[in-house]
Amino acid sequence: MAKSYSVLLIGSGGREHTMAWKLAQSPLLNKLYTAPGNPGTAEHGSNVDLDTDDFEAVRKFVADNQVDLVIVGPEKPLVNGISDYLKKHDIKVFGPDKKAALLEGSKEFAKDFMKSYRIPTAGYQTFTSDQFDKAYEYVLKQDSYPAVLKADGLAGGKGVFICKDAEEVKERLDQLSSDPALRNAADKLVIEEFMEGEEASVFAISDGESYKIIGNAQDHKRIGEGDTGLNTGGMGAYSPAPLMTEDLLLEAEEKIIRPVINGMKSEGTPYKGILYAGLMITKTGPKVVEFNCRFGDPECQAILPALKNDFLELCIAVCEGRLQEIEPEFEPGYRTCVVMASEGYPEKYEKGKIITGIENVDNTCLVFHAGTATKDQKLVTNGGRVLNVVGRGKTLEDSINHAYDNIKRITFPNAYYRKDIGHKGLKRL
Numbered sequence: 001m002a003k004s005y006s007v008l009l010i011g012s013g014g015r016e017h018t019m020a021w022k023l024a025q026s027p028l029l030n031k032l033y034t035a036p037g038n039p040g041t042a043e044h045g046s047n048v049d050l051d052t053d054d055f056e057a058v059r060k061f062v063a064d065n066q067v068d069l070v071i072v073g074p075e076k077p078l079v080n081g082i083s084d085y086l087k088k089h090d091i092k093v094f095g096p097d098k099k100a101a102l103l104e105g106s107k108e109f110a111k112d113f114m115k116s117y118r119i120p121t122a123g124y125q126t127f128t129s130d131q132f133d134k135a136y137e138y139v140l141k142q143d144s145y146p147a148v149l150k151a152d153g154l155a156g157g158k159g160v161f162i163c164k165d166a167e168e169v170k171e172r173l174d175q176l177s178s179d180p181a182l183r184n185a186a187d188k189l190v191i192e193e194f195m196e197g198e199e200a201s202v203f204a205i206s207d208g209e210s211y212k213i214i215g216n217a218q219d220h221k222r223i224g225e226g227d228t229g230l231n232t233g234g235m236g237a238y239s240p241a242p243l244m245t246e247d248l249l250l251e252a253e254e255k256i257i258r259p260v261i262n263g264m265k266s267e268g269t270p271y272k273g274i275l276y277a278g279l280m281i282t283k284t285g286p287k288v289v290e291f292n293c294r295f296g297d298p299e300c301q302a303i304l305p306a307l308k309n310d311f312l313e314l315c316i317a318v319c320e321g322r323l324q325e326i327e328p329e330f331e332p333g334y335r336t337c338v339v340m341a342s343e344g345y346p347e348k349y350e351k352g353k354i355i356t357g358i359e360n361v362d363n364t365c366l367v368f369h370a371g372t373a374t375k376d377q378k379l380v381t382n383g384g385r386v387l388n389v390v391g392r393g394k395t396l397e398d399s400i401n402h403a404y405d406n407i408k409r410i411t412f413p414n415a416y417y418r419k420d421i422g423h424k425g426l427k428r429l
């Protein structure tokens, strides 16, 4: 593959800056475009002001700019079928087709699929939006709390409710049928058993036939220290997770990753892209909490820097069905990503605060942009999650220290970050 590739990367978060940084290291890269991107992705190519929900506009950009490959970061365009659309126009795309992306796009699909292929997960029952009274009766009959309610469709992380009693179930059912932000996603509802344990995620890349494990991580979803407060997109992550022992990783691969790839293939919807398996490590082994059809954010920031292989070559191999030719190799050690957010996130927060000090971080650390923008030639905050500071180290403790030593060098008014990222991993060592 001596050819050089012009790539269009879709997305604008910390995950996409990490992918852009990694793609820029590839000798196969000719030109990188990111749509819409952020000031971090602009360091590695050109940002493009494209509406990525408008697949025809994306196709036209690809044609006008001789783009050879489109790499999709976030779930929304994948679940809406961007891969199918572009492939129909003979464009190479990295990211699963609409039917394969249903593993994330529909909880009901994912649960039914797991049931068919005996993939360990919580027991469940599905209800349509006109059966919410039946759903309530079902919960009362089960009489087991907490009860877990999940809107079937994409809900931006806001569609899952862990309810402590019947009263809360009732409130949430009302919310699911009335909240305009949830109504679409809650066209169907999955009620599932509560699983007890600690969460971790395992990431695989697949061309539909073969797959390779490319890392594992633990996310910190809550805004507050000690995993308290509101859910967020993720306030930090570290990789690898000491919780995921070699035995557990093997078990997760054999009971979850392999059956998913083989099962999707036998369903006639081969899974091509990154598979994110969110797991609960229970007393009886790993069980699936959810699948995502893309890299996690901020997990990607903690995983991708360890990959020694050319990421662009891997993406091309996936598109061409040649993944079995490549063996992923990894740097030893740990990475800890701490997210710097705007005070108030995940609720109300202010934007436009001037960011300084990124140039002062040392070489133990990488900084990836998320919600940033350039205004009057200054870098300013432009979102809830603003920056990702990734410490690297021989040990988990070193990587945590490197992240926190360096985060102090970066400032913006109202910066907030959790001080305990990685601590639950240290307890396992």
Ligand code: AMP
Residues within 6 Å of the ligand: 122, 148, 150, 157, 160, 162, 192, 193, 194, 195, 196, 199, 221, 278, 289, 290
């Ligand atoms: P999901 O969007 O399905 O990942 O759910 C969001 C979060 O809710 C997960 O990361 C878990 O912390 C929690 N969760 C979801 N399903 C369950 C379950 N069956 N048992 C316990 N916790 C769950």
Ligand code: GLY
Residues within 6 Å of the ligand: 219, 233, 234, 292, 295, 296, 297, 298, 299
């Ligand atoms: N960090 C969780 C996610 O990307 O879904």
